[in-house]
Amino acid sequence: MPSRYLLRVTEQPRLAEQNAAVLLPEPFVKWFAAKGWSPRVHQLELLAKAQAGQSVLLIAPTGAGKTLAGFLPSLTELAKRPRRKPGEAHRGIHTLYISPLKALAVDIERNLGKPVEEIGLPVTIETRTGDTPSHKRQRQKLVPPDILLTTPEQLALLIAGNDAKRFFADLRYVVLDELHSLVTSKRGHLLALGLARLRAFVPKLQTIGLSATVAEPDELRRWLVAQNPPGDMAGLITVAGGAKPEISILDSRERVPWSGHSARYAISEIYEAIKEHRTTLLFVNTRSQAELFFQELWRANEDSLPIALHHGSLDVGQRRRVEKAMADNALRAIVATSTLDLGIDWGDVDLVVHVGAPKGASRLAQRIGRANHRMDEPSKAILIPANRFEVLECRAALDANYLGAQDTPPLVKGALDVLSQHVLGVACGGPFDADLLFEEVRSAAPYAALERETFDRVIDFVATGGYALKNYERYARIRRTKEGLWRVSHPSVAQQYRLNVGTIVEMPELNIRYVRQGRGMAGRGGPVLGKIEEYFAETLRPGDNFLFAGKVLRFEGIRENECVVSNGAGANIIVPSYAGGKFPLSTYLAEQVRGMLADSDRWRALPEQVADWLRLQKEKSVLPKRGDLLVETFPRGNRHYMVAYPFEGRLAHQTLGMLLTRRLERAHARPLGFVATDYSLAVWALDDMAALFKAKKPSLAALFDEDMLGDDLEAWLNDSWMLKRTFRTCAVIAGLIEKRYPGQEKSGRQVTVSADLIYDVLRSHEPDHILLQATRTDASAGLLDVSRLGEMLSRVRGRIMHKHLDQISPLAVPVMLEIGKESVNGGANDTLLMEAADLVEEAMGRG
Template structure:
């Protein structure tokens, strides 16, 4: 590291957690600073989390003091007081530990050039996580600008093990267009291989579900036998349920805590402090603890539910035993039979050291729009120069000039074909052709809207007494998404902060709830599909399923299940798509097994039901799981396919991504949600701040209305293009659906059955269990109105 720093070379340091990456990243800067002659900002350290930034600065101050060095380290986050931020611009520290948003803000200030003129080093922590998000896009653009201020800039990336190190190394250095430039890659030696086992639960392995209730006693015994156990789950709902269940059987009174992103910040900090102090025995956590530094001596990681991806699992397991010489100990707890196979595939992948982390993103056009406005707030720029600058950044290296010009046009006047806003332009060209911000109000708006994290509107959850009219005050338990609360009826119960709560009503920005003792929650706050099953693991699971020779490591119950499937129906080959059809009750079912994750299956379900409807096959509904999709209806799918009136190759043809997709997107709430994020980041609509909603509601124009109007009047608008690109990889996972349709073309196998197959049981059990979310449902609105219309018929 130090050698390469001496040669002023940029470097990517890949090391498992616990290898002392942070200090290694800083060391060359500390050496240089100890011999420095002039003051000024020398090193920027970028951390993805605010809390992490503060911790890192603190951890750095200790060795600096011990070595008696005269080096000033400061942090700058959204929480830093304005007075200190001003002072930092005038007299900067030697090392500034900060976040991507703060860098964007600094770049957009007039002082940027002097502030960053002598910058020597930028260190990116958790680079593997940053580069897969829009924050990474913003940061890459910021880095490109920092290089203009200080051309000799050296970068250091700190990363966990990833699938494609050269892509990450490329992210760190300027791209010239001829071939790919990469930073030097330094791989720290792998620590001792982790000791991972799959729990052989004493109970019966469930067919479906994600809660692993069958393994509860076994999990509790593991916790009791460990010093400090981290129990990872995939969703907030799972965390809530598992936490409650563990406490129900916690006869020894073990200190078990709960940690997820929706809990009150104070509550989370308390749990983290208790972990560090060693007073806890176990923490049930979601992805919020995935990133981060040592919070204690974790000696066991328990992963409940699906691992979802090999790299993801490796990083979670790395949380145990932050010392390289000792193996991490981990136990995987599959919650259902498919997850048993997924766990098995993940363990094999771990043993081979296989990685499936997602590659760095292609840069979002909405982020670019925000960045261009920020540049114009700083100092006037030439479009040619900036185009050259941003295409030097990894995420935008392939951006063509026409697209760049359209984004610039959007920033200036909205980019509409109907050019009516020239007089309201936000940025204008000077006589010399340089772009500058049109007036100070625009710069102010920019500063309020900076950043790429668009939070779903949240409501505070307040605990009140039940049935009381005067509902004031009440303890805040945390925050929950507005869209979730919007769908609750009065006295619906749900799980939150480790309790079952009854929804009492809304007041201002709060959802009022009371304790619902001894009731089953009616509505789980399930956030499915946040991390879809990786394509890599999916492929391994399909391969395992295809060949009975691979079943040896599976538990007897699971093997038996697959054997009966083989006997009653059939097993799909590794590249095949098995489609089963069968009658049940007075309905007909079509079940297929793409193994591409819930989001992708949901999109497939939406599109297939449209096509079946058109083919006269009368579908009624569908349900999607991580592994399968089931559609039911009145038409006899088996008969229709058998007699040739319904063609499966036509039904699953790639052309469904044309008109059918288009028609669905027009009315999809998921698409509208995606558009809201894009429009906010791009600066078309302003962020909503707490307290502002009430008064603002009538004045602001909702993003849904804007989406509808834009879509019907200018479907080629650059923001719709950006929205589509997001949806393709995000909530709708169209990109994966496209790959899947290509893969199965010519490999669809139809198996008509007289009854449900063993493989179909898990997804069939999801019917009625998964709540209806999101899409407008006219039929339900009509349903409630029916009775009243009958009642009212005589009155009018």
């Protein structure tokens, strides 16, 4: 088996050899020679920069030997270090490796151990994750390994320890793996603050970031070093992409559907592809797709090939079994979601099938990198669009991959709930001076622009909740000493902090407990099959059948925090939908799709039936120019429809739909509802909207004016369930609500209830509270995608093209088919109660 880290030299061998002799200690040179290998140019380049005292960002495709490159500076330095004499004090951690996944840390331990052993280095390597037993953790504090492999949460915990400074005193390097995926989330904010703390302990500390290709490397380079002076950047080494992947779009014999996400039509063709390859990885975008697809595949599986399922809701034991079978090459295919997304490689995958649209070019590149970790051999992948718009999207993604264009979500400013958590963590580690901590926090790139006033409010929040009503002085968590230092007021505060560390807040979930059929709710003690989101379970009636873990289950009821199920059957099977895991179309791809729509020359690359569809649209209606927004209106039944095509992703469209309906309501158009997809948005009303636009009451331009993001957004936001959900996350991260109590895990429901009530009270009494500020910022960026909507509205100003039609256009069909499938999320919960109450009245003959 080829090593993941080292490759036969294919580039500039002579230069590499010359440098190697200078930079590498002798045992390394010998080892390379014994293997018949030579170090790669970028590995030596990184080593040279690191030895010169620089922090470095290495951008390289999968399979380029990134990991060994990242560890070479540490290993060579450790090799030269004199051995510890008996009786001499134990040395502290030399190198900290941080990855987003526990599994990745374990993977690295295994793979790094081999060369270390073969070279004969006196280096100890250990992992420390949530799974590490407490006796091992304690031992690690007394006798630290040279290289510690861990996660951002564990780093936060180590920093909050009262011996942190001593523990990290000998630290030389921090290696950050999969940096591109770490930096975009709140975990990244926590990690950036942790790094700043480490730099305060050890000013000479160097960082080494390992990343897949990104659009804005400078953002990552700044992230790696202290922003002191602001704008300072780490060195950069870029390795050009390896062999071009062989990617094709399935040109199906079957008819590609107008809408939907199941891709059922392609099952038999995919099954053929599986048969023709050794091991196939099938990626889908959501867990519900995974369930559905897995079931369909088994229906087609005449040869009973070993095909498995892997997603984040499944029981951990089951996931591990699948992973092991994968590593043993015992599977022919595995249907997976993003849980398998990051750089872990298992087994010998020779084909990646991507079902549904890839949504983002980076994600596509990453997933395709999975097939084959040898950079010099092309990876092979097939894209399966589930509907016609996805054909366009796949084509765009494919072009993007060839162009090497990459998109990751833009980095956002550091979140204040995360900062609150960090401030308390720092206090747990020992007393701090507010001025010094402020400077330290500002040296972390995400917080470089933090204002002192906001920082002081965060401290106030950590101390007493930061309320205008100063009621909690006597319960303060941190207090100022006579010397002016902030100190934890009681040891229990630190204890509580340790239990709540981290930024990952799960949706409230219920365990799925299996009981024997016919036992109903009385059945007990069956196995737990996995977890399901509470809000989905709440819409089920006893007797409903739904799909989970590839099985049809019958819903029996909810008992405490468990969803009780038995064996199910039948035709009306519901597929659970998951709020997480639905990625919106990336800005870059959206742009590509709009471009393709406008340029009929590019349609030749599309399957004939899809090109036909676009030609028909051109004939019956119109296709928007690149950068224009097409809005169609047409009557249908006794309703009037408006369909807009912004291509900005479902989240931005949902927000737009909410705001447009509010405005149309004010214009007395009597809107009834709307539905949003990744590509377009349909609103329907009782009144003729085209007539309103014509009479300029309001004009279309006024309807789509950016000012909707002002008061309308504010008014709607305040009542939105999305804000409540976001608030809950912020409150948990900021330490207002506990994730769990010592010895007692709080169930999600209890947290939800109290978070909602707290939100209501806080909103009506102190709407400017720092946590509400943080919540609004998060919601605007996340669930609402307000910034993207804002950019779109400003882009299309003066470029909205209205087309009135007698009937539905070909382009409108996909979104019109979604009507009725998705419920319209309004605020009208009382209407539902009224219906229920009326039903009773009716049944009682009083109605």
